[in-house]
Amino acid sequence: MADEQRRTAIGFEEGRTTRASWFNDLTRSRFAGPVTEHNRLLARSVSPETLAVHAGTYEDPLTGSVGTPIFQTSTFLLDDASYAAFSDGAMRDVPIYTRYGNPSQWAVQEKIAALEGGTSALVTSSGMSAIASTVYALTNAGSHIISAYDVYGGTYNLLHEDMPSAGREVTFVDPTDLDAIRAAMRPETQILLFETLTNPLLKAPPIREIAELAREHKALLVVDNTFLTPLNMQPLKLGADVVVHSATKYLSGHSDLTAGAVVGKRKFLDRIWAQALRFGGTLEPLACFLLERGLKTLALRVRQQNENAREIAKYLASHRRIAQVHHPELGGDQYAGLERDSYAGFGGMVSFEVRGGDDAALAFMRHLKVPYVATSLGGVESLVSMPANTSHSSLTARQCALIGIRPGLVRYSAGIENVHDLVRDLEDALDALDDGGLR
Ligand SMILES: *Cc1c(COP(=O)(O)O)cnc(C)c1O
Numbered sequence: 001m002a003d004e005q006r007r008t009a010i011g012f013e014e015g016r017t018t019r020a021s022w023f024n025d026l027t028r029s030r031f032a033g034p035v036t037e038h039n040r041l042l043a044r045s046v047s048p049e050t051l052a053v054h055a056g057t058y059e060d061p062l063t064g065s066v067g068t069p070i071f072q073t074s075t076f077l078l079d080d081a082s083y084a085a086f087s088d089g090a091m092r093d094v095p096i097y098t099r100y101g102n103p104s105q106w107a108v109q110e111k112i113a114a115l116e117g118g119t120s121a122l123v124t125s126s127g128m129s130a131i132a133s134t135v136y137a138l139t140n141a142g143s144h145i146i147s148a149y150d151v152y153g154g155t156y157n158l159l160h161e162d163m164p165s166a167g168r169e170v171t172f173v174d175p176t177d178l179d180a181i182r183a184a185m186r187p188e189t190q191i192l193l194f195e196t197l198t199n200p201l202l203k204a205p206p207i208r209e210i211a212e213l214a215r216e217h218k219a220l221l222v223v224d225n226t227f228l229t230p231l232n233m234q235p236l237k238l239g240a241d242v243v244v245h246s247a248t249k250y251l252s253g254h255s256d257l258t259a260g261a262v263v264g265k266r267k268f269l270d271r272i273w274a275q276a277l278r279f280g281g282t283l284e285p286l287a288c289f290l291l292e293r294g295l296k297t298l299a300l301r302v303r304q305q306n307e308n309a310r311e312i313a314k315y316l317a318s319h320r321r322i323a324q325v326h327h328p329e330l331g332g333d334q335y336a337g338l339e340r341d342s343y344a345g346f347g348g349m350v351s352f353e354v355r356g357g358d359d360a361a362l363a364f365m366r367h368l369k370v371p372y373v374a375t376s377l378g379g380v381e382s383l384v385s386m387p388a389n390t391s392h393s394s395l396t397a398r399q400c401a402l403i404g405i406r407p408g409l410v411r412y413s414a415g416i417e418n419v420h421d422l423v424r425d426l427e428d429a430l431d432a433l434d435d436g437g438l439r
Contacts, residue, residue, distance in 0.1 A: 127246025
């Protein structure tokens with residue numbers, strides 16, 4: 001079959017024809033890569049459902065394989081292009097060694113870049129690898145970083161434990177308090193690092209306004225979009241400079257791998273790639289394949305998860321056994337400043353306080369039959385856990401109170417199951433609290 005025939009006409013752009021023409025290519029700013037001439041390149045204006053299925057796919061010229069082959073190799077034959085890449089410092093664009101780059105990585109990177117509306121992406125061995133590489137690459141000793149005091153635990157530890165000894169000072173603020181963020185800005189502030197929806201209370205920082213503030217101060221805004229995914233928010237379009245993900249969660253979507261991703265302009269990604277090389281957080285070719293496969297259904301999964309979480313939130317909000325529900329759709333003081341038009345949806349997470357404190361919440365979780373009691377989130381199966389005895393167990397009662405975590409708080413990651421089954425299961429578990437007390 002001719003290569004021409006494999007390319008569908010609508011919305012698809014022609015790829016490069018030779019590796020050597022890469023740096024002169026006029027489309028480079030739009031498809032900054034790395035990609036090969038065999039990757040399917042789609043305009044960023046194509047809808048997310050289509051991008052999720054097709055963007056980046058490596059179309060194997062030899063076999064016509066439908067779907068990206070797994071390039072399970074650590075190294076590649078050296079040729080003129082490889083030597084030229086070494087001498088030009090272009091090792092990110094030529095297959096040389098898998099820690100530098102591999103076509104399995106490039107295919108899934110292009111898909112993630114397309115979904116986030118960015119020009120270049122990097123996949124890494126975990127979300128923390130993506131975040132650590134990004135923070136180190138975009139700051140230097142003597143600089144200052146602003147983040148949230150309730151940012152993801154691993155990120156908090158990196159910023160709080162490692163940054164001071166690396167010569168970076170960090171100020172932690174309430175991510176929804178724009179005045180506090182403004183007050184924390186210093187001439188030496190290099191990055192602001194915030195999440196699009198926080199864990200576990202689903203606070204929604206005003207990303208667009210924070211981006212403006214960062215731009216005014218010539219600082220970069222790094223946004224962790226793990227909880228929302230590009231289906232619900234595209235932070236780059238709101239002015240963020242770099243987006244990071246724990247691809248372990250929604251992007252892969254099946255609780256079967258650990259991965260991270262970074263997306264943004266090529267000039268930032270080149271720096272972050274170089275840092276990731278030194279940290280060594282490479283994503284294995286097989287994991288790239290699994291991530292790419294999982295991503296094909298991202299739009300379907302996330303829509304269902306948005307809907308399931310919304311229905312669960314609405315149900316729980318009116319239950320007398322529940323003291324409070326956290327979900328942006330329900331409104332309330334917490335969401336007074338919500339930039340509604342920045343969101344296509346609010347994701348699959350919902351958290352709520354069971355009356356009776358942690359013991360009641362534990363008993364309630366034991367009565368649930370559908371979700372697994374496990375940490376993590378974003379998979380097709382619902383997961384439920386308590387921050388107090390998992391992710392936030394190291395915090396004192398005072399720290400929990402400062403963030404707003406009260407006794408009895410449960411975090412629910414809605415999967416793609418039938419929502420009536422999920423709600424009936426919640427109802428049964430809450431009823432069981434009445435019958436059996438706090439068993
Ligand atoms: C899970 C998570 C991380 C860390 O990702 P890993 O893949 O576990 O390293 C970072 N940020 C957020 C918001 C997360 O939920």
